[in-house]
Amino acid sequence: MAVDKKRKNTKAPASGPKRRKTQQSSKQIKRPVSVDALAWKTVDIPEMFDDAEGFFGLEEINGVDIVKDGDVVKFMAAVPKSEAEVEDDGEEFGGFDDEETPKPAENADQEVETSESKGEAANTPAKEKKVSKDQKKPKEQQKQQKQQPKKEQPNKAANKKNSEDKKKARKNEKTTVEPKDPELETDLFTKLEELPESEEEEIDMSEWVPLDLSPRMISSIAKLKFSKPTVIQSKAIPEIMAGHDVIGKASTGSGKTLAFGIPVIESWLSAAETRKQNKEERQGATALILSPTRELAQQIRDHLQALCKGLPTAPYICSVLGGMAVQKQKRQLQVADIVIATPGRMWEVMSSDNSVLASLRNISFLVLDEADRLLKDGHFKEAEEIFKALDRPPVEENNEDQKMGGTDEEGQEEEEEESEEEEEEHVNKRQTLIFSATFNKNLQQKLAGKSKFKATSTQDMEYLLQKLNFRETPKFVDANPVHQMAENLKEGLIMCGDMEKDLYLYATLMLQPTRRALVFTNSVNSVRRLTPLLENLNLPAFPLHSGMIQQARLRSIDRFKANEGAKKKNGSAAILVATDVAARGLDIPDVDLVIHYHVPRAAEDYVHRSGRTARASNSGTSILLCGPKEAVPTQRLVAKVHAQAEVKAGNSGNNTKKLVSSGLRTIDIDRRIVAKLRERVDLAKKIADAVQAKTMGGKEDDWMKKAAEDLGVDYDSEELEKAGKWGGKGSSKKQKQKEAQQMSKGELASLRAALRDLLSKRINTGVSERYLTGLDVSELLKGEQGLFLGQVDGLGLDD
Numbered sequence: 038m039a040v041d042k043k044r045k046n047t048k049a050p051a052s053g054p055k056r057r058k059t060q061q062s063s064k065q066i067k068r069p070v071s072v073d074a075l076a077w078k079t080v081d082i083p084e085m086f087d088d089a090e091g092f093f094g095l096e097e098i099n100g101v102d103i104v105k106d107g108d109v110v111k112f113m114a115a116v117p118k119s120e121a122e123v124e125d126d127g128e129e130f131g132g133f134d135d136e137e138t139p140k141p142a143e144n145a146d147q148e149v150e151t152s153e154s155k156g157e158a159a160n161t162p163a164k165e166k167k168v169s170k171d172q173k174k175p176k177e178q179q180k181q182q183k184q185q186p187k188k189e190q191p192n193k194a195a196n197k198k199n200s201e202d203k204k205k206a207r208k209n210e211k212t213t214v215e216p217k218d219p220e221l222e223t224d225l226f227t228k229l230e231e232l233p234e235s236e237e238e239e240i241d242m243s244e245w246v247p248l249d250l251s252p253r254m255i256s257s258i259a260k261l262k263f264s265k266p267t268v269i270q271s272k273a274i275p276e277i278m279a280g281h282d283v284i285g286k287a288s289t290g291s292g293k294t295l296a297f298g299i300p301v302i303e304s305w306l307s308a309a310e311t312r313k314q315n316k317e318e319r320q321g322a323t324a325l326i327l328s329p330t331r332e333l334a335q336q337i338r339d340h341l342q343a344l345c346k347g348l349p350t351a352p353y354i355c356s357v358l359g360g361m362a363v364q365k366q367k368r369q370l371q372v373a374d375i376v377i378a379t380p381g382r383m384w385e386v387m388s389s390d391n392s393v394l395a396s397l398r399n400i401s402f403l404v405l406d407e408a409d410r411l412l413k414d415g416h417f418k419e420a421e422e423i424f425k426a427l428d429r430p431p432v433e434e435n436n437e438d439q440k441m442g443g444t445d446e447e448g449q450e451e452e453e454e455e456s457e458e459e460e461e462e463h464v465n466k467r468q469t470l471i472f473s474a475t476f477n478k479n480l481q482q483k484l485a486g487k488s489k490f491k492a493t494s495t496q497d498m499e500y501l502l503q504k505l506n507f508r509e510t511p512k513f514v515d516a517n518p519v520h521q522m523a524e525n526l527k528e529g530l531i532m533c534g535d536m537e538k539d540l541y542l543y544a545t546l547m548l549q550p551t552r553r554a555l556v557f558t559n560s561v562n563s564v565r566r567l568t569p570l571l572e573n574l575n576l577p578a579f580p581l582h583s584g585m586i587q588q589a590r591l592r593s594i595d596r597f598k599a600n601e602g603a604k605k606k607n608g609s610a611a612i613l614v615a616t617d618v619a620a621r622g623l624d625i626p627d628v629d630l631v632i633h634y635h636v637p638r639a640a641e642d643y644v645h646r647s648g649r650t651a652r653a654s655n656s657g658t659s660i661l662l663c664g665p666k667e668a669v670p671t672q673r674l675v676a677k678v679h680a681q682a683e684v685k686a687g688n689s690g691n692n693t694k695k696l697v698s699s700g701l702r703t704i705d706i707d708r709r710i711v712a713k714l715r716e717r718v719d720l721a722k723k724i725a726d727a728v729q730a731k732t733m734g735g736k737e738d739d740w741m742k743k744a745a746e747d748l749g750v751d752y753d754s755e756e757l758e759k760a761g762k763w764g765g766k767g768s769s770k771k772q773k774q775k776e777a778q779q780m781s782k783g784e785l786a787s788l789r790a791a792l793r794d795l796l797s798k799r800i801n802t803g804v805s806e807r808y809l810t811g812l813d814v815s816e817l818l819k820g821e822q823g824l825f826l827g828q829v830d831g832l833g834l835d836d
């Protein structure tokens with residue numbers, strides 16, 4: 038008989054009971070088989086039909102008996118013994134249930150065949166592969182599967198099954214390299230394997246060849262469409278692959294994640310291959326990657342998973358971060374090959390569970406991303422504990438507690454000495470990789486072994502670096518010795534009054550209405566105040582700060598990424614208002630503009646914040662809003678950031694001109710235009726303040742102090758008093774605060790109505806009936822200093 042059915046390229050079945058059921062059903066030689074498990078064959082449809090009638094994907098099946106059992110129709114089919122046995126192996130896994138099984142669930146989107154056995158196939162020439170796939174596969178897989186440690190089996194069996202199903206389905210799909218649906222991305226490798234060579238998108242990957250990567254890795258990178266390595270990748274990958282400890286410095290957005298990610302995954306692949314050949318069991322995780330923020334940890338995971346999607350065999354990558362369930366993370370850690378973690382949560386999990394520590398003791402790589410940030414401030418203590426714990430030799434079960442917590446018992450000294458010796462022995466197995474866009478010069482030299490670490494206290498960063506116990510003097514790879522800033526970044530500075538920042542922020546955003554902007558502030562409270570203020574002004578703004586729960590943080594990033602609200606709100610692109618929690622590492626596509634609402638506290642923060650735009654080969658603009666009081670810190674900051682470029686250019690001096698010559702241009706926004714925006718900003722501010730004052734309730738002083746802090750002025754300053762932040766001139770702080778709190782619903786409604794009215798009007802420039810539209814600030818930045826928005830003609834105003 039022949040049955041046909043249109044089978045879509047379905048989502049790979051989730052792991053766990055459901056999938057196991059399907060596998061179980063294929064155990065017997067002749068038995069009822071689910072529709073999906075039948076050996077469907079593609080029916081060739083002439084290309085000219087182009088699936089017009091939905092026939093694309095037609096399949097047929099032979100040799101199947103249809104048996105009616107009551108109301109149920111069963112398909113009886115012969116199943117090859119070998120295949121049934123292969124699937125049986127997967128059945129033996131007695132691990133997690135569906136709901137709590139992080140490994141398969143997290144990797145469901147990855148959908149690679151985690152079976153190490155597949156690596157062999159990836160290195161086989163195309164023709165051989167075809168034969169092995171069509172004829173030999175079941176037997177080979179059966180043999181290889183038996184060699185796998187049990188923990189790796191569920192993924193293997195499940196993924197094998199998924200992949201087989203997908204392959205069948207894909208055969209019936211129109212073949213395009215670009216996945217139409219993220220779920221389809223998961224099996225790109227398989228998909229490409231099946232394409233006739235001529236249909237594969239041709240990417241010249243020759244520039245990767247000198248890096249001596251495996252063909253499967255190059256093929257996987259090709260699927261990301263990265264035709265050549267970035268400078269840091271070219272320089273760092275060979276050093277890491279040669280087994281060195283490496284310190285990598287390269288500007289923001291220059292591909293540092295893959296600079297360490299590619300060699301880490303290559304190493305996992307070859308270790309998996311060796312294990313398979315030697316029939317050895319997996320010995321815990323391969324790499325621990327530490328990141329200073331949760332968002333960055335997630336992003337690194339996604340980035341590495343994207344790379345692994347193109348591999349026939351992939352490591353299990355998990356992230357361990359605060360704000361997520363601890364128990365679940367512990368279970369993930371038992372089977373993880375690559376762990377990406379924030380130090381706080383990593384230490385929490387490690388210190389409370391010896392098996393977690395055991396699985397990380399034999400890592401081949403310890404990676405510190407954004408290392409200069411990671412080894413500072415809040416992460417210091419946990420990072421130190423983690424380094425110490427990794428170097429601590431394994432001890433007998435009953436001694437473990439003593440080692441973890443310390444003890445006063447006799448012989449402790451002796452034990453410590455012994456363990457120090459063992460520690461050194463242990464450390465030599467692990468490569469340490471340290472990456473950032475910013476390292477201070479002293480530190481760079483010390484890291485490169487040119488001078489010695491001199492820790493003045495146990496709170497010193499150098500003390501922590503000593504704790505890293507490099508196996509050798511690390512190789513220092515500097516991909517941007519002269520410039521710290523991204524190549525295609527334009528930097529501007531707008532001077533404005535301390536109390537005018539909201540106004541100038543709005544003006545800058547209005548001049549760039551179609552640009553995706555990231556606004557950085559120095560405090561959580563500023564984010565809380567500015568987000569509703571911008572929303573009141575009809576701009577789609579999303580908040581991001583450490584006071585938000587993790588889900589809300591991720592949601593804000595997602596909404597910003599999706600440019601949500603852009604259509605709803607006058608076509609304006611989305612705006613993310615954030616603290617420095619978003620400054621490091623976040624790789625959000627198409628951010629065109631970064632605005633520093635507050636001058637950052639440190640030069641490196643300026644570099645990292647600005648680095649959220651102009652990533653990879655894209656261009657972008659960074660604008661710093663600078664109040665009179667911030668002028669000096671700004672000059673210092675700019676001098677530091679561009680210092681090396683200055684030296685190169687032979688410049689000296691310490692005046693404002695230096696700011697300009699060193700890459701940061703001052704921008705004079707036309708004050709007439711700004712004045713036209715003032716009324717609406719004041720109204721929006723009044724509304725936002727009233728809402729905030731009501732929410733804050735009686736915490737009057739707190740509220741005022743925080744507001745003063747946001748504006749960068751003293752609580753008792755005359756400016757705050759004079760400007761009457763909460764409304765008209767000369768009003769007292771307390772009185773205005775009270776007014777804001779006591780504002781009735783009706784008053785608030787009428788303010789809103791007035792603002793709505795203003796927002797509906799065009800901005801008359803005062804020259805003619807012209808109104809404000811968009812302006813390409815980056816274009817203006819091309820001009821000479823001071824030429825910026827001073828001329829009406831240069832405003833990009835439309836009739």
Ligand SMILES: Nc1ncnc2c1ncn2[C@@H]1O[C@H](COP(=O)(O)OP(=O)(O)OP(=O)(O)O)[C@@H](O)[C@H]1O
Nearest residue numbers: 263265266267289290291292293294474622624653
């Ligand atoms: N070889 C390559 N070719 C083109 N694009 C690449 C290449 N390698 C990485 N990218 C892309 O460049 C972007 C920036 O990469 P990544 O996030 O690793 O930068 P980074 O140097 O770590 O930046 P930051 O210092 O801000 O953390 C990413 O979107 C990444 O996918």
